[in-house]
Amino acid sequence: MPRAHRVAVLAIDGVYPFELGMPSRILGATEGLYEVLTCSVDGRPVRTSSDFTVAVEHGPELLSTADTVVIAPFAPPPDDAEPIVPELPEPIAEAFRQIRPGTRLVSICTGAFVLAAAGMLDGRPATTHWQAAEPFRRLFPKVDLNPDVLFVDDGDVLTSAGAASGVDLFLHLLRTDHGSEIANRAARRCVVPPWRDGGQAQYIESPVPRTTQDGTAAARQWALAHLHEPLVLADLAEHARMSLRTFARRFTDEVGTSPGRWLTQQRLARARHLLESSDLPIDEIAGEVGFATSTSLRQHLHAAIGVSPLAYRRTFRAARA
Template sequence: MHRVSVLVRDGCLPMELGIVHRIFGQARSAAGERLYEVRTCTTSPGEVRTDTDFAIRVDHGPEILAEADTVIVPASDLDYVPGSLQEEVRTALAGIRQGARIASVCTGSFVLAEVGLLDGRRATTHWRSCDRFRAQYPAVHVDPDVLYTDDRGVLTSAGVAAGIDLCLHMVRSDFGSAVANEVARGTVVPPHRDGGQAQYVRRPLPEPAVSSTGRARTWALENLHRPVSLRELAARESTSTRTFTRRFREEMGTSPGQWLARQRIERACALLEETDLPVDDVAERAGFGTAGSLRLHLQAERGVSPTTYRRTFRTTPTT
C-alpha cells in the first residue's frame, strides 16, 4: 500500500486531520483492497492540543516520516504566529526520505516554506494569509486564486475544505480518476470543483479618508446599469478628465475604469447570490449589457461562470 504519514502539531485543526484520513482511507482497488495506509505522527507522542475544546492522542513519533511515500502537514493555529516553528518539527521534516511526496493543507504551507521546501516553487495558502505569506517568503511563487498546487512533488492547498480537493487530486494521480471519483461519491463531494479561491474572496475597494471624487463615485454606483463615461464622472466633480483621473488614482489606487469594472462585478455577484433574476437581467442591471459580457468578466475576475457562481453562493436555493 501507498504509505501516508500525517505530521500534526499543537493547535492542529481536527477537520483537516479528518479530511486526510477520510479521503485516503476510502480509496479501494477494484477488488476492494485498501490502497493507502494512513498514520498520524507528532514530534512527541502523546496528547496533542487542537484549536478546539478537545485534544487528540497520537501514538506515532516522527520516525514514521522516513517510511512514508507521502507526507502531509495540516495547519495549526501556531501558523499565525511568526517564528513559532519548533526545532523538533524542522528536524522531523529533515527525516523525510528522498523522493517522497510532500503536501500541506491550508496554512501548513508556512511550515513547508519555513524549511525551504517551497523555494522556487508555485504554492498557495488560505487567501487571508497570502499577502503575509508572500512577504515572508519571497522565494516562493504564490498563487492566491487556486484551490491547490502541485509543483514537482511538493503540493499545497488553500483553505481547510481545499484539503479535500488536494487529497482527491493525489488519489487521482496515484490510482486514476475512477478511484478518485468513487472516493468523492462516498464523501458526497464533487470530484472536481470549478474555479479557485478567487470566487470566495470579497475584495471591497478602500474608501479614502478625504476624497475629491466621492460624489462621482456615489453617482456611478447609482448608475451602474448604464454606460458611465469618464467625462460624466469628471463633470460631477467640476474638473477636467485628466485632473479627475489623477485624483481618482491617488485616492483609490486604481483607474476609474478598473474601479467601475470591479463595482459591476460586485453588483452582479450580489444579484446572483440574492435574487432569482435571469443572467441576462443580472448582466443588464450590473451594466455589462449582455450575459456573454458578464460571463467573460466574471470568469476573468472570479474564475467561474455566472451559473456556477450562483449555484455555489445562492443565499436561498432556487426551485
C-alpha cells in the same frame, strides 16, 4: 496484492481537527489503496485549535517510512502573530530530518508555512489560505505564491488553500495516482463534488456591496444546460437581465474568474466526463460541449492539462477497466 501507499500526517500544536482528519477520510474511501497514519513531532498528544487535544499513535519516526507526508494546518497563536517564523522551530526541524529524499510532500492551508520555513518551496509555485498570503509573502519572498487557486501541484510538492480546498487536493491526488473513476467514487462516498471550478477569489471577502438581485447564479445554471450552443457574454448578461459591464463585474465577483474563462472550464469539464464515460468520437464531443471544432477542443484541453483528448481517454478509460 501491492503494499498500500503510506501517508503520514504530521500534527502540530494548534492543528485544525477538520483538516487533520481529511487525508484519512478522503484517501481512506478507496478500499485499501492508502494507509493513512498520524504522528506528532514528539509522539505526545497534540493540542488542537478547539477545546480538546488528540492522542496520536506515532512519533516523528513514522515520517521515515512514508511515501507521502501531509502537513496538517494549524491556527495562528492567540495574539494573531504570524503562524510560524522564517526558520523551523527545532522540534519540527528534527522531525523533518526523518523524511526520506523523494517523499511526496503535501500541505493544507497554513501547513505551507512549515514547508516554506524548511526551504522546500524556494523557487517553486505554492499556495496557502488567502488570508495568510500577505505574511507568507513577507516571510518567504523566494516562494512563487499564488493565493488565487485552490491547490498547486508541483510534482513532488503539493500545496492547498484553506479548509475544504484540502478535499480538492486529495481528490486530485487520487485522480493522479489511480484515475478519475476511483477519485469520483471517493467523492461520492464523501458526498463532495469530484472537482470545483474557479479559485480562492470566489471566497475572498469583498468590499463590493451586495444587492438584492439574484446575481449570476441563474445565468450560470442556464448556461450549463446550453453548453452545446455558441454562447457569448451577451447571452448570459441578457439571461441575467444585466448590462454587459455589470454582469461581467458581478460574475467575476461571485465566481472568481471571468465569464469566458468559466465557460471554457465548464466545457472542458463536460468534455472530460464524456471522454471518460462514453465512446463518442472527438468531433461529436466537441459539438456536445460547445467547441466549434475538434481542433478547438484539442487546443483548450492541451492548454489546460497538457494532453490531447485521445491521450486523456486512453489514460482514464484504462483506469476504469
